[in-house]
Amino acid sequence: MFPDFKFRNLCLTAFLCIIVLAAFSCDRRELFSGSYVAEGEENLKTPENVIELKENGQGVWRIADDEATFSWRVTDDEIRLYTKSGGVIIGKMKTGDTLEIALPGSKFRYFKKVM
DSSP states (O other), X not given: OHHHHHXXXXXXXXXXXXXXXXXXXXXXXXXXXXXXXXXXXXXXXXXXXXXXXXXXXXXXXXXXXXXXXXXXXXXXXXXXXXETTSOEEEEEEOSTTEEEEEETTTEEEEEEEOO
């Protein structure tokens, strides 16, 4: 009887941990979802640069008439954009509603949330 009780408590604890993790991941996705517009001096010379993060984990990056679709998820304090070609672009939410995206070549691009 004693081992059965320990197994039941272990299963209950594992189940509760999974539920808590799922609840927090949904809240974080809702926090990040929305449209972001690039900001900064370099954007005055380039066409409109917009990232749209949908609640279902899909997204679109638009620059002028070009667009690229991707999937995304939140891990720890980072947002990861998974491109169709297999690349991963990492971003972080900064103070306010500003998203910092790390681009190849040690460049950072900042996007302000508009919706």
